[in-house]
Amino acid sequence: MNPLDTGRRFRLSAFRHAGAGLLTALGLLAAAPAAHAVPSFARQTGADCAACHVGAFGPQLTPYGIKFKLGGYTETDGKGGKVPLSAMIVGSYTQTRKDQAERPTDTASVNKNLALDEASLFLAGRLSDKIGAFIQATYDGVGRSTALDQVDIRAAHTFDLAGKETIVGLSLNNNPGVQDPFNTMPVWGFPYTASPLAFGLGDAATMINGGLEQRVAGLSAYAFWNNLVYAELGTYRTLSPTMQSKFGVGRADDPGKLGSSSAYWRLALFQDLKKQAFNVGVFGLNSSITPRGETGSNRYNDVGVDASYQFLGTRKHVATVNTSFIRERQTLNQLFDAGEADNRKARLNEFKLSTSYHYDQTWGATIGRFLTTGTADATRYDFSSTGSPNSAGYILQADYTPWGKEASFGAPWANLRLGAQYTMYTKFNGAKNDYDGTGRNAKDNNTLFLFAWTSF
Numbered sequence: 001m002n003p004l005d006t007g008r009r010f011r012l013s014a015f016r017h018a019g020a021g022l023l024t025a026l027g028l029l030a031a032a033p034a035a036h037a038v039p040s041f042a043r044q045t046g047a048d049c050a051a052c053h054v055g056a057f058g059p060q061l062t063p064y065g066i067k068f069k070l071g072g073y074t075e076t077d078g079k080g081g082k083v084p085l086s087a088m089i090v091g092s093y094t095q096t097r098k099d100q101a102e103r104p105t106d107t108a109s110v111n112k113n114l115a116l117d118e119a120s121l122f123l124a125g126r127l128s129d130k131i132g133a134f135i136q137a138t139y140d141g142v143g144r145s146t147a148l149d150q151v152d153i154r155a156a157h158t159f160d161l162a163g164k165e166t167i168v169g170l171s172l173n174n175n176p177g178v179q180d181p182f183n184t185m186p187v188w189g190f191p192y193t194a195s196p197l198a199f200g201l202g203d204a205a206t207m208i209n210g211g212l213e214q215r216v217a218g219l220s221a222y223a224f225w226n227n228l229v230y231a232e233l234g235t236y237r238t239l240s241p242t243m244q245s246k247f248g249v250g251r252a253d254d255p256g257k258l259g260s261s262s263a264y265w266r267l268a269l270f271q272d273l274k275k276q277a278f279n280v281g282v283f284g285l286n287s288s289i290t291p292r293g294e295t296g297s298n299r300y301n302d303v304g305v306d307a308s309y310q311f312l313g314t315r316k317h318v319a320t321v322n323t324s325f326i327r328e329r330q331t332l333n334q335l336f337d338a339g340e341a342d343n344r345k346a347r348l349n350e351f352k353l354s355t356s357y358h359y360d361q362t363w364g365a366t367i368g369r370f371l372t373t374g375t376a377d378a379t380r381y382d383f384s385s386t387g388s389p390n391s392a393g394y395i396l397q398a399d400y401t402p403w404g405k406e407a408s409f410g411a412p413w414a415n416l417r418l419g420a421q422y423t424m425y426t427k428f429n430g431a432k433n434d435y436d437g438t439g440r441n442a443k444d445n446n447t448l449f450l451f452a453w454t455s456f
Helices: 012-031 038-045 063-070 207-211 241-246 333-337
Strands: 085-096 113-126 131-140 145-161 164-173 216-225 229-238 263-272 276-290 298-311 317-331 345-359 363-374 391-400 415-427 447-455
Touching (some): 038 085, 298 333
Antiparallel strands (some): 216 229
16 A cells, blocks of 8 residues: 655656546547456456465465566466456445444435445556555445546566666556555555445544545656665655546546646555565655636645565464654745635644464454644634644554465455454544534544455
8 A cells, every 4th residue: 555766857748648648548448348456466467365465365465466466467477367346345234333424425324324335346466477456446435436446557677776676667556555565554455345334534634644535647756776675766746636636536636737847756665585575665745736727826745654564474373563743834924824724834743553463364453543633723724623733543453364274265366354443432533522522522433343355
């Protein structure tokens, strides 16, 4: 949920081709006949959803799911007639402990909101023997807009190196971390779905945690050796404001122009012990961003460590633990010189920990902890009465996934998850009490989120 040796920095012309590839992929999505995403992988491989996904649903991947993603989404049962299309719909109910100060959208109320969160169409699966894709186009039911969402187009090849199986590949994608095979990056982290009408995890986030999402084109090379060592190296360029508008994300949140030294890297050790599996890794994103029309730049250096453990047993009882820590060093020359930051140098840290248990790939429970800390800056973080980006809390979730196993209703054409999630804040945007200067406390944002998440 996002490459060994690309060696040289890619030139601008490579990214023109990358942008063209994204346009071509979107065109394929629009032209293809109707069907869906995760279930399309199940139809292609002949395996049930529980073979790839912990709890038969969501971003947590089993060892089989990791290998499927590394192999470029190309594994098949050899039977023809598989259309690599799927769809997804998420609907929800959101209630906060205290009414919000204003309506989160023009069509929502200050509390107790029913919503169609999103509806997505996926081109997901094998395109040729060596090429596969995960391409998502999403209608935002809250914002009432449609955009090209997550994109990961892969070419992969498997061969023996020193007598050991080795997978090498390329990923063309639009979000640093979306291509990660272990799905422990922020884009795939818990909570796997959350209310679009509530408060999230706070208003400050690192660059690798959504700062470039859907607004860049990236190309990375990766290798996975001996089912043990994974390495990846890539680089990104921002799409032009015109291209961002064409893809439906608009120009308002354009991050600016990424410098030629922007790089994404990843190194991990993975071990599949059949009844259990784990991985530990490090990753990073170095980005230099120049706002449009400006001459100065701001640099963000993100370095993270992560780990996950899965107890798989006989798949009757499955338990997982996932954790990550990201430290971002910021050098804000352009913002400081423009009077838009109080500090030329700053830090932002993000910690996440979640543990889950699933019974019979049907009943699930997860508890998560999140913590964001950083350098106070009253100018940049004007949403906080203390000028601090700090937020912290816990997330509890219980869910029911009736389908997705072998011989389930609709297999391998449909899946469903029903869930109840509760987020408790111990600190929000810099304070426990009166965080915004109007008397609102962090616990006032505590959120009950009920959701129905279906794919077919």
